[in-house]
Amino acid sequence: MNTTARNTTDLESYLAAVRANLADLPESERDDLLEDLEQHLAEVAAESGEPLSARLGPPDAYAAELRSSAGLAATESVRARATSPQRHLRDWATAVRADPRVENAVAFVRELQPGWWVLRGYLAALIWAMTFEPWWSEALPFPRFLGRRSLGLLLAIGLIVLSVHVGRRARASRAYRRLGMALTVLVVLWSLPALLGALTTPHIVPPSQFAEDIDPFLHAFPDGSGGLLGTDGAEITNLYPYDADGEPLSDVRLYDQDGNPVDIVVERTHDGRAVVTSFPLDEDGVPVTNAFPQRQAVRDQPGWEEPFPEPTVHPEGPGPTGRARIEDRRFGERPDLTVPPLDDTAPKPEPTDAGATPGPGAAPSPRPRPE
Amino acid sequence: MDTTQLLKGVLDLAVLAVLERDDGYGYDVVRRLRDAGLDEVGDASVYGTLRRLFHGGHLTSYVVPSDEGPHRKYYGLNTEGRALLERSTKTWVGFSKTLDRLLGLDDSEDAA
Numbered sequence: 323m324n325t326t327a328r329n330t331t332d333l334e335s336y337l338a339a340v341r342a343n344l345a346d347l348p349e350s351e352r353d354d355l356l357e358d359l360e361q362h363l364a365e366v367a368a369e370s371g372e373p374l375s376a377r378l379g380p381p382d383a384y385a386a387e388l389r390s391s392a393g394l395a396a397t398e399s400v401r402a403r404a405t406s407p408q409r410h411l412r413d414w415a416t417a418v419r420a421d422p423r424v425e426n427a428v429a430f431v432r433e434l435q436p437g438w439w440v441l442r443g444y445l446a447a448l449i450w451a452m453t454f455e456p457w458w459s460e461a462l463p464f465p466r467f468l469g470r471r472s473l474g475l476l477l478a479i480g481l482i483v484l485s486v487h488v489g490r491r492a493r494a495s496r497a498y499r500r501l502g503m504a505l506t507v508l509v510v511l512w513s514l515p516a517l518l519g520a521l522t523t524p525h526i527v528p529p530s531q532f533a534e535d536i537d538p539f540l541h542a543f544p545d546g547s548g549g550l551l552g553t554d555g556a557e558i559t560n561l562y563p564y565d566a567d568g569e570p571l572s573d574v575r576l577y578d579q580d581g582n583p584v585d586i587v588v589e590r591t592h593d594g595r596a597v598v599t600s601f602p603l604d605e606d607g608v609p610v611t612n613a614f615p616q617r618q619a620v621r622d623q624p625g626w627e628e629p630f631p632e633p634t635v636h637p638e639g640p641g642p643t644g645r646a647r648i649e650d651r652r653f654g655e656r657p658d659l660t661v662p663p664l665d666d667t668a669p670k671p672e673p674t675d676a677g678a679t680p681g682p683g684a685a686p687s688p689r690p691r692p693e
Numbered sequence: 694m695d696t697t698q699l700l701k702g703v704l705d706l707a708v709l710a711v712l713e714r715d716d717g718y719g720y721d722v723v724r725r726l727r728d729a730g731l732d733e734v735g736d737a738s739v740y741g742t743l744r745r746l747f748h749g750g751h752l753t754s755y756v757v758p759s760d761e762g763p764h765r766k767y768y769g770l771n772t773e774g775r776a777l778l779e780r781s782t783k784t785w786v787g788f789s790k791t792l793d794r795l796l797g798l799d800d801s802e803d804a805a
Contacts, residue, residue, distance in 0.1 A: 355741070361765065
């Protein structure tokens with residue numbers, strides 16, 4: 323409607339003029355006073371087509387009346403006589419704000435605001451990852467979303483746009499300002515402790531020398547240990563499968579009789595040193611802990627970040643019992659082992675006569691045998 | 694004699710009296726005051742008075758959605774508001790009696 327549109331602009335300009343006349347009041351006081359003045363004036367305006375200034379008088383007179391009836395001082399100098407502690411504090415705050423150095427600092431922080439908005443959106447995306455994504459800290463600085471870094475990047479971009487939007491609106495709207503501050507506090511309190519924890523615990527190691535088709539990462543476990551036990555009761559820290567031709571296999575995924583992954587996670591060596599394992603990741607970015615042999619290293623061994631031991635086959639064949647001679651090798655290194663090929667013509671070997679293959683003969687004693 | 698000057702002193706009382714009968718939103722209070730005969734009551738004065746009384750803890754306030762237009766903020770008296778109304782009424786009655794006596798008016802007459 324034509325009249326409605328005219329009324330609206332009339333209302334807005336009137337309101338703006340009243341607001342301008344109260345500009346000397348502290349912001350909170352003014353916002354509070356004007357909180358529902360717009361609604362109030364809209365009621366007045368709705369009653370007739372007359373411009374507001376014709377019905378209510380000029381805006382400055384209206385503002386003056388508002389001021390005196392609401393018990394607010396007419397001018398800055400009169401206001402100074404008030405002596406309540408809050409007033410003192412407020413005056414003091416106003417004085418501090420007026421200090422040029424403080425003004426400069428505030429202006430500087432204001433200019434940095436957009437950067438902070440971006441950071442806020444990014445941290446919000448990280449919060450998602452921290453809360454719902456397994457192994458989120460491995461993906462840093464990317465936030466992981468639904469297991470993927472690329473989706474996480476999209477999420478972060480979306481949240482950054484949202485955060486910037488809120489920030490821009492906050493400059494004009496009090497409700498948005500409150501929303502923005504609440505978001506900021508929430509994001510900081512929620513994300514920073516976990517983020518600092520993840521960054522200061524150095525369990526993330528850059529991927530080094532693994533095949534490019536698997537996305538490797540390294541993880542050290544701070545304490546504890548979990549693995550299989552051999553028949554002699556000693557912990558089995560790794561498994562080295564060989565095929566029928568005696569060729570070593572890699573990334574063989576093992577499952578037990580119930581279909582559960584045999585996921586050895588070795589966290590300590592026998593003498594208590596921290597073990598780092600590099601697991602390949604599955605499609606969802608979750609580490610595959612039942613792929614053997616595992617790539618392991620001792621954390622405090624010199625150069626542990628770099629050379630994860632490559633398999634070497636001992637030229638002289640296995641030791642007298644077919645067992646690996648492990649005394650001299652580094653932890654996580656493939657045992658020197660030559661595995662003779664199976665006899666094609668012979669019937670399928672029983673597990674017990676496979677002395678040359680380390681796998682089946684060393685089945686875990688605490689677990690039920692398939693048979 | 695300028696009634697707007699008189700009104701300033703008693704606007705609180707008038708607003709409290711109006712709200713005693715019924716809760717109301719800002720413009721509604723203005724209208725009811727005018728309907729009661731206080732033609733000179735200023736819109737801004739009523740609005741400011743409502744805000745001040747509300748901040749002084751004498752009024753409750755609640756928002757009522759309206760079918761057309763924005764939500765309306767209604768004000769009503771709380772216990773403190775009622776107590777203030779009672780005190781102010783006593784003050785006013787005493788004051789007006791004094792003035793009546795001073796003017797030699799035994800019956801109360803409508804000054805407006």
